[in-house]
Amino acid sequence: MLVGETAALFFIAGSLITLAILYSIITKKPDRSSFFIVPFSFYLAWTSIATIVDAFIVARGNDVELIFGLNELAWTIIMLIIGAGLAVYFSLYNDDLIYPLVFLWGYFGIFVNGEKPVQLTYTLSILLIGLVLFVIWKVYREIRGRRMRAEAV
Numbered sequence: 001m002l003v004g005e006t007a008a009l010f011f012i013a014g015s016l017i018t019l020a021i022l023y024s025i026i027t028k029k030p031d032r033s034s035f036f037i038v039p040f041s042f043y044l045a046w047t048s049i050a051t052i053v054d055a056f057i058v059a060r061g062n063d064v065e066l067i068f069g070l071n072e073l074a075w076t077i078i079m080l081i082i083g084a085g086l087a088v089y090f091s092l093y094n095d096d097l098i099y100p101l102v103f104l105w106g107y108f109g110i111f112v113n114g115e116k117p118v119q120l121t122y123t124l125s126i127l128l129i130g131l132v133l134f135v136i137w138k139v140y141r142e143i144r145g146r147r148m149r150a151e152a153v
Contacts, residue, residue, distance in 0.1 A: 009054045016051050019044045027094060038098055045102030048086065052079050077123045080107070084127045088134055097138055104131045 023040045026032060056079075060072070070078070087103035090096060110116075111124045 006058055009051075009058045012047065012051050012054050016044075016047045019047055023094075037096075041096050041098035042102055045087070045099045046106075049083065049103065049106045052083060073117055073119060077119060080110075080120075080123055080127055083107075084131055087131065091134070091138060097135065097142070100131055100135055100138075104128065104135065107131065
């Protein structure tokens with residue numbers, strides 16, 4: 001058992017929980033400024049990604065080869081899909097565009113980084129296209145909403 005990696009996982013998970021609580025408190029304030037929310041959203045998204053990655057590091061460090069009968073590649077694909085779903089859900093629920101952009105950035109980094117199994121390449125391609133389309137839709141919706149509010153005045 002690797003104590004350092006396990007401790008790091010607990011610290012990063014604790015950081016994720018703390019950031020989620022702070023983000024929730026900040027976004028509930030009616031006089032909130034997007035200037036103040038953006039860094040929290042950015043850091044919360046990176047911490048979400050880091051927590052997922054760190055869990056894999058701990059599993060690999062402890063020589064865990066199968067979890068519920070699935071190997072590392074299968075779990076990587078599952079977690080990438082869950083991460084993308086989390087990014088979309090979080091963005092819709094909190095009306096936050098930064099969070100999915102960070103996932104898009106992270107997934108693109110994985111996509112361009114070296115050789116990987118074809119299943120992972122296909123999964124990342126689909127998720128990247130989906131996240132790009134979601135972000136474009138979100139930006140379009142925001143611009144359209146602003147234009148409609150301006151015309152109503």
